[in-house]
Amino acid sequence: MDIFLQALFLIxxxxxxxxxxxxxxxxxxxxxxxxxxxxxxTALLIPFTxxxxxxxxxxxxxxxxxxxxxxxxxxxxxxxxxxxxxxxxYCDEAFAMTQRGEAEKALGTGLVCAVIGGVxxxxxxxxxxxxxxxxxxQFSSFEYFxxxxxxxxxxxxxxxxxxxxxFVSLLIGLFIATIGIDVTAGxxxxxxxxxxxxxxxxxxxxxxxMFAVSxxxxxxxxxxxxxxxxxxxxxxxxxxxxxxxxxxxxNIARGGAIGAIVGVLPGAGADIAAWIAYAVSKKxxxxxxxxxxxxxxxxxxxxxxxxxxxxxxxxxxxxFGIPGDSITAIVIGVLYMKGMNPGPTVFMNNxxxxxxxFIAFFVANLALLFLGFVAIRMSRQMLRIPRKILMPxxxxxxxxxxxxxNNTVFGVTIMLVLGVLAYIMEENGFxxxxxxxxxxxxxxxxxxxxxxMIKADGDFLGFFSRPIAxxxxxxxxxxxxxxLISLMRRRLRAAVSTA
Amino acid sequence: MKHLGFSARFxxxxxxxxxxxxxxxxAEYPERPITLxxxxxAGGGTDATGRMIGNLLQAELxxxxxxxxxxxxxGVVGHSAIATSKPDGYTIGVVTVEIGMMHWAGLTExxxxxxxxxxxxxxxxxxxxxxxxxxxxxxxxxxxxVKANPGxxxxxxxxxxxxxxxxxxxxxxxxxxxxxxxxxxxxxxxxSGLQELVSGGVDVVSCSVVEAAAxxxxxxxxxxxxxxxxxxxxxxxxxxxxxETGLSWTNSAWRGVAAPKGLPDDVKAKLTAAMEKVYNxxxxxxxxxxxxxxxxxxxxxxxxxWMSDSDESLGAAMKAAGLAK
Numbered sequence: 001m002d003i004f005l006q007a008l009f010l011i012x013x014x015x016x017x018x019x020x021x022x023x024x025x026x027x028x029x030x031x032x033x034x035x036x037x038x039x040x041x042t043a044l045l046i047p048f049t050x051x052x053x054x055x056x057x058x059x060x061x062x063x064x065x066x067x068x069x070x071x072x073x074x075x076x077x078x079x080x081x082x083x084x085x086x087x088x089x090y091c092d093e094a095f096a097m098t099q100r101g102e103a104e105k106a107l108g109t110g111l112v113c114a115v116i117g118g119v120x121x122x123x124x125x126x127x128x129x130x131x132x133x134x135x136x137x138q139f140s141s142f143e144y145f146x147x148x149x150x151x152x153x154x155x156x157x158x159x160x161x162x163x164x165x166x167f168v169s170l171l172i173g174l175f176i177a178t179i180g181i182d183v184t185a186g187x188x189x190x191x192x193x194x195x196x197x198x199x200x201x202x203x204x205x206x207x208x209x210m211f212a213v214s215x216x217x218x219x220x221x222x223x224x225x226x227x228x229x230x231x232x233x234x235x236x237x238x239x240x241x242x243x244x245x246x247x248x249x250x251n252i253a254r255g256g257a258i259g260a261i262v263g264v265l266p267g268a269g270a271d272i273a274a275w276i277a278y279a280v281s282k283k284x285x286x287x288x289x290x291x292x293x294x295x296x297x298x299x300x301x302x303x304x305x306x307x308x309x310x311x312x313x314x315x316x317x318x319x320f321g322i323p324g325d326s327i328t329a330i331v332i333g334v335l336y337m338k339g340m341n342p343g344p345t346v347f348m349n350n351x352x353x354x355x356x357x358f359i360a361f362f363v364a365n366l367a368l369l370f371l372g373f374v375a376i377r378m379s380r381q382m383l384r385i386p387r388k389i390l391m392p393x394x395x396x397x398x399x400x401x402x403x404x405x406n407n408t409v410f411g412v413t414i415m416l417v418l419g420v421l422a423y424i425m426e427e428n429g430f431x432x433x434x435x436x437x438x439x440x441x442x443x444x445x446x447x448x449x450x451x452x453m454i455k456a457d458g459d460f461l462g463f464f465s466r467p468i469a470x471x472x473x474x475x476x477x478x479x480x481x482x483x484l485i486s487l488m489r490r491r492l493r494a495a496v497s498t499a
Numbered sequence: 500m501k502h503l504g505f506s507a508r509f510x511x512x513x514x515x516x517x518x519x520x521x522x523x524x525x526a527e528y529p530e531r532p533i534t535l536x537x538x539x540x541a542g543g544g545t546d547a548t549g550r551m552i553g554n555l556l557q558a559e560l561x562x563x564x565x566x567x568x569x570x571x572x573x574g575v576v577g578h579s580a581i582a583t584s585k586p587d588g589y590t591i592g593v594v595t596v597e598i599g600m601m602h603w604a605g606l607t608e609x610x611x612x613x614x615x616x617x618x619x620x621x622x623x624x625x626x627x628x629x630x631x632x633x634x635x636x637x638x639x640x641x642x643x644x645v646k647a648n649p650g651x652x653x654x655x656x657x658x659x660x661x662x663x664x665x666x667x668x669x670x671x672x673x674x675x676x677x678x679x680x681x682x683x684x685x686x687x688x689x690x691s692g693l694q695e696l697v698s699g700g701v702d703v704v705s706c707s708v709v710e711a712a713a714x715x716x717x718x719x720x721x722x723x724x725x726x727x728x729x730x731x732x733x734x735x736x737x738x739x740x741x742x743e744t745g746l747s748w749t750n751s752a753w754r755g756v757a758a759p760k761g762l763p764d765d766v767k768a769k770l771t772a773a774m775e776k777v778y779n780x781x782x783x784x785x786x787x788x789x790x791x792x793x794x795x796x797x798x799x800x801x802x803x804x805w806m807s808d809s810d811e812s813l814g815a816a817m818k819a820a821g822l823a824k
Contacts, residue, residue: 043568046550050782137719140700141684181572184685186604186659188572195579195607199571266694321713322694326540329690332713333547336790343717407534407567408580451684455653455700466699 007355010055011363019056020063020360024367027064028375031071034081034208034401038068038270039326046334054338054353059360061334065327066118066364069270069306070372073110074379077103079394081212081401086306088207088436089158089274096294103383108241109296110303111372113252117304118365120256121263121311126358130347132312133319136264141451142463146472147265148445151272153479154279155434158291165430172425173438176201176418177446184450196410205402205415206439210432212398213419216391218426238373248300251281255304262305263312268444269325270309275437277305292431311361318342318354528588528766532563535756536584536592538577540570543688544710544792545754548621549593551786552756552777559773573597573658575607582613586759588766591617596662596752599810603817604660605824611806615762618774619755619802621787622795623707624727625666626737628720630696638724638743641703642674649680656692656706659685660822663692665813666726666750667705668820670740673748678820696720707752708734709791726750733791750816753795753809755802771798 010016023045030041041064049057072083077094097106124132139147155170156163179190180200191197245252255277262273281301282291291298313324314331321342323329335342340350347354382390402415422432456462464470533556537549546568553564569577574597581592594614601607627638635641645652656663664685668678681703686692689706696704697719704711704720708731714720715734724740725731726749740746756774758767777783778796787794797805817823 043546043550043566046554050551050554137694137697138699140695140698142700143698181575181606184659186573186606186661186685188606195572195576198606199576202571266691320697320717320719322690329540329543330546333790337547337786339789341716342713345716406569408569447685447687451686451695451700454682454684457650 003351004355006352007359010352010356011059011359013055016056016059017363019052019060020364020367023060023063024067024364024371027067028071028371030064031068031083032074032375032379034075034083034212034397036401036404037084037204038065038072038086039330040405041065041068042327042330046330049334050337054340054350055356055360057334057338058331058353058357059364061327061331062357062360063364063367065310066114066307066361066368067371069310070111070114070368071375073114073303074107074375075382075397076211077106077110078379078382079212079390080215081394081398082207084271085203085207085440086270086274086309088211088271089278089306089433090299090302091211092292092433093278093294093298096292097296097299098383100294102294103380105240105244105296106294106299107376107379108238109244109299111369111376112238112241112245113255113300113303114307114372115365115369116252117256117259117307118310118368119362120253120304121260121308122358122361122365124260124264124308125311125314125361126355129315130319132264133315136266136316136324137320137322138468139265140466140469141448141455142466142469143472144265144268144444145448145452145463146469146476147268148441148448149476150472150479151276151437151441152445153476154275155437157279157283158275158431158433158437162429166434169425169430169432170434170438172421173435173440174442174445175438176206176435177439177442182446184447184454196408199406200443201414201418201439202405202411203439204405205411206418207436208398208402209415209418210422210436212394213415214422214426214432216395216398217419217423219387219391221423244296244300248297251297251300252304254280255301256308258301259305259308260312263309263324264315266316266322266324269313269327270306271440273309273312274302274306275440278302307365314357318346318357528769529560529562531589532565533560533588534584534590535564535566536577536581536590537566537568538570538574538581538593538595538597540568540688544623544707545593545595547790548754548787548792551783552593552620552774555777555780555783556773559776560769573601573606573661575601575609578609579607581757582609582759584759586615586761586763588758588762588770591756591758591770593754594757594806595754596809596813599806599813600660600662600665600817603814603823611803611810613760614757614806615760615767616799616802616806617756617758617767617770618778619753619795619797619805620774620778621754622751622793623709623753624725624731624749624751624793625663625705626708626711626725627670627723627740628693628696628704628706628708628711628715629702629723630699631719631721633702633721635723638738638740641723642671642676642744645671645681646674646676649677650682652681652702653684653700654681654703654705655684655686655695655701656689656704657686658688659683660817661685662750662752663689663705663707665816665820665822667703668822669750669816670705670726670746670748672816672819673746674744678822693720708737709793712791731791731793733788751793753805755797755806757802767799774798 072087076082076087076091080095082088082091094106259273316322317328402411539545553566557564584590689710
C-alpha cells in the first residue's frame with residue numbers, strides 16, 4: 001500500500017500531469033493524420049523523454065499511444081482513411097455509419113469502447129503481468145503459426161460478399177505479402193531488381209491506398225451526381241450511448257479480453273487484436289448480415305480490443321524485455337536508458353516506478369474520455385466541406401502519409417497502385433478487408449511455417465508436438481471443418497428428401 | 500571599453516561581409532536540418548544508438564537532426580539510401596556490420612568503400628546463450644552435443660546469413676564440424692530468436708550479450724561464452740570462447756556513422772569533430788554503458804580500414820560457412 005501511495009504521488013505531480021497533457025495533444029494529432037502511426041509518435045517522443053525523469057518519460061509514451069490509437073478512428077469513420085493500422089479492421093463499418101448520418105454514434109461508441117478497453121488492459125497489466133508473461137513466453141513458431149491460421153480464418157468471416165470472392169481477396173493480400181526479401185531464406189522475390197521493393201510492400205501505404213485512394217477514385221469515376229453526405233450534427237457524442245453499451249456489454253468484455261490476450265503475445269499487437277475481435281463479433285452475432293452496412297456491434301468489440309491490446313504488449317516487455325509490439329520495442333530502450341532494466345527484478349528494485357506506470361495507464365485512459373470528446377467535436381468540421389473540395393484534400397493527406405512512413409516517394413507509388421487495385425476489386429464485388437488481413441498476416445504465417453518446418457526437420461507432426469500448439473491446431477482445424485460438415489449434412493438431407 | 504567594443508563589432512561585421520563575398524554559395528555547414536538514416540527498425544540497438552547520436556549531434560551542430568528508419572531487405576534498403584544520397588552532409592546514416600556481408604551474399608553491390616567514413620562508435624561481440632534449464636554448462640558441452648548429433652540441435656538469433664548466423668556457423672566450422680551441424684532457424688532479430696529459445700523452440704542463440712541482458716538477469720537464459728578476445732566489462736562472469744574451448748574464433752557486430760562517398764573535406768572535418776565530441780560526452784557514455792553496449796572509437800581512415808578488414812574476414816568466414824554466394 002505504501003508503494004502504491006508513493007507511485008500515486010509520482011503521477012499526481014503537476015509536472016507529470018502537464019507532460020501527460022501535452023503528450024495527449026500530440027498523440028491525438030499524430031493519430032488523426034493517416035500514415036502517422038502510434039509507433040512513429042513514440043519514436044518521435046524519445047529525444048524529449050531523454051531529458052525527463054523515468055515516470056514522466058514513460059507516462060508521456062503511455063498517454064501518446066492511448067490517444068493515437070483512438071484518434072485513428074476519427075479519419076477512419078469520417079473519411080474512410082484509418083489514422084493508424086489499429087483502426088483498419090472496422091474502418092468500413094464506421095464509414096458506412098457516417099454515410100447514413102450516424103457519425104456521432106460511430107465515434108461516440110469508438111471513444112467509450114476505447115476508454116473501457118484501455119482501462120481493462122491496464123487492470124490486466126497491473127494484476128496479472130508476471131503470470132501472463134509466463135504464458136506468453138511459452139509461444140514458439142508452432143504456436144504462432146496456428147495463431148496466424150486462426151487470424152486468416154477471420155478473412156472468410158469478415159468478407160461482406162460471397163465467401164469465394166473473400167477468399168480470392170485474401171489470396172491477393174497473401175501474394176502481396178510475399179513481395180520483397182523473404183525473411184527465412186534471405187532471397188529477394190518479385191522485386192524485379194528494385195531495391196525499394198526488396199523491403200516488401202509497406203503496410204501503411206498499402207492500407208491508405210486500398211481504403212482512401214479507392215474511395216477518391218470511386219468519387220471521380222461516378223458519373224451521376226453523388227448523393228450529398230447526409231446532414232448531421234455531431235453534438236453530444238455521448239447521447240444514446242447508454243443503450244448501445246448495455247446491449248453490447250458482452251461484446252465489450254469479450255473485445256477487451258481478446259485485446260489483452262493478443263496484446264500479451266509478442267509480435268501480435270493492437271491491429272491484429274482488432275481484426276480478430278471484429279471477426280469473433282460477426283461470427284457470434286445474432287445479426288451477422290448487418291455487418292459491413294454500418295452496424296455498431298462490431299465497433300464495440302474491435303474498438304475495445306485495440307486499446308486493450310496496448311497495455312497487454314507491455315507485459316512481456318516489462319517482465320522479460322521481449323517487446324509485445326513495435327511500440328514496446330521502443331519503450332524497452334527508454335526503460336534501459338532510465339535505469340529501469342526490464343526483467344522480474346524491476347518489480348523488486350523499482351516497484352514504485354512500475355506501479356506509477358500502471359497508474360499512468362488509468363489516468364491516460366480517463367483523460368481520453370474528455371480529450372477524445374473535444375477531438376471529435378473539432379473534427380466534425382471535416383464533414384461540412386463539400387466533397388469536391390474534400391476529395392483532393394484527402395488525396396493530399398494520403399500522399400503525405402504514404403510518404404512519411406519511410407520518407408520515400410516509393411511509398412506513394414505503392415499507395416497509388418494498390419488504390420487502383422482496390423478500386424477495381426470493389427467495383428467487381430471483391431471485398432478489400434480480407435486482402436488487407438492477408439498483407440498483415442502473410443509474413444507472420446509464412447515465416448512461422450518455414451521456421452517450424454526447419455525445427456521439425458520437415459515433419460508435419462511437429463505442429464502438434466507441443467501441448468499449446470496441439471490444442472491450438474486442433475481448434476483451428478475444427479473451425480475450418482465446421483462449414484464443410486454443415487454443408488455436407490445439408491447436401492445429405494437434400495438428397496434424402498428428394499429420394 | 501565602449502570604443503573597443505565598437506571596433507570589435509565592426510571588425511566582425513567586416514569579416515562576415517568578406518566571408519559573404521568570397522563564398523556566396525558556400526555558407527557555413529550546416530545551415531539546414533540533417534537527416535540521419537537508420538537501416539534497421541525502431542526499437543532495436545541500431546535505432547536506439549542512432550537516435551541518441553542524432554540527439555547529441557543536434558546540440559553539437561546547432562541544426563535539427565532527423566532520424567529516419569529505412570528498414571527492410573536485410574539492411575540493403577537503408578544502406579543503399581545512405582550511399583546513393585547527395586554527398587552534401589545533409590544526409591548521413593548509421594552503417595552496420597552487414598555492409599561487409601550483404602555483397603558476399605549477393606544481395607547488393609554495395610561495400611564499405613561506397614561511403615565517406617565518419618566514426619565507428621560501437622562494437623558488440625557475439626555470445627552463446629542457452630536456456631536456463633539446458634544440460635549444457637559450458638561451450639564445450641554444446642560443441643560435444645552438436646558433434647554427437649549433427650542436425651539435431653537448432654540455433655537462432657537473426658535472419659538467414661545474418662551476423663549471428665555467421666557467429667554460430669563460423670564457430671562450428673572452426674571446431675572442425677560442418678557449419679550447418681546446428682541448423683539455423685531464421686528469426687526476425689535477436690528478440691524473437693530469444694523468444695524461441697526460452698519457449699523451447701531452439702537450443703542455442705548466438706546474439707550479442709547486451710541483447711540477451713534482460714533474460715539473463717531474469718534467470719531464463721545462461722550465457723556460456725562470448726566470442727571475443729577479452730571478457731566484457733559489463734559482463735565479467737561470461738568467459739571467452741577461447742578460454743572455454745581453445746577456439747580462436749571471434750565475431751562481433753559494429754555500428755558507425757558514415758556519409759555518401761564524395762563528401763567535401765570541410766564538411767567531413769566538421770562532422771568528424773562533432774562525432775568525436777558526441778562520443779566523449781557524458782550523456783553518450785552513460786547511455787552506452789547503461790545499456791551495456793560496447794564502446795570503440797575510430798574515425799576517418801582508421802574507420803575505413805576497419806570496414807575493409809571486417810569485410811575481408813567476414814567474406815572468408817562466410818565462404819567457409821557456406822553462406823556466401
